[in-house]
């Protein structure tokens with residue numbers, strides 16, 4: 001039994017939630033995905049801290065850090081200690097008769113399981129992507145299970161043969177449908193500042209740390225789509241994506257960017273591999 005649901009370990013086909021679960025009915029839940037490199041967590045505290053932040057923001061009283069042991073148990077139950085894996089955690093506000101109003105007595109529902117994931121070889125990929133308008137809400141800092149806008153943006157890209165959709169709000173790039181976004185302009189890294197318009201990516205934060213150690217300057221400033229002519233390198237980051245260079249961007253059926261260089265992206269990938277695999 002490998003799926004943890006509200007205090008029990010169940011087989012996947014035995015793990016059910018109520019049809020009145022608010023994560024199901026309203027997307028009233030938050031989640032987290034934590035990577036384990038051959039059984040070793042990368043940035044576990046940061047992931048749990050972000051889960052705690054999301055819980056606090058939606059006013060669900062629950063201690064995210066209480067899940068740490070269950071995460072390792074989830075890996076053990078599937079024998080995923082020698083291979084690359086991730087742990088999915090979802091916290092729902094709970095089940096109650098359908099109403100926007102949240103009843104006082106409602107029990108938080110916890111789902112947690114591990115799954116194998118390919119984390120090796122990302123440095124051999126490059127992504128051709130598209131860009132569209134960011135149609136998400138204004139609390140993208142909450143890692144909400146309500147991902148319809150992200151799913152639609154991603155699907156639009158996949159259906160058109162692209163690997164990811166880069167989202168643009170009022171002319172400025174925010175992030176990818178499931179990734180953070182970096183630009184190299186005159187040797188300086190640019191990324192959207194933290195706030196309600198992006199998810200505070202754990203990998204994004206680590207890339208910023210690596211840059212500090214390599215003396216690469218980073219500015220947390222959004223890049224406008226018209227600035228792409230001055231951009232040499234673009235890459236996306238994420239827990240399972242890790243660091244992947246963007247080879248081109250298509251916007252409204254026109255190629256608006258083609259990569260000119262990759263040297264900074266490659267340097268960051270190299271250090272990232274050292275840190276995740278140490």
Ligand code: PLP
Pocket residue numbers: 150175176177178179180199200201202203204237238239240
């Ligand atoms: N932005 C969005 C919208 C995401 O869904 C994700 C998740 O992968 C990221 C950014 C990257 O965040 P992290 O590096 O913490 O996985």
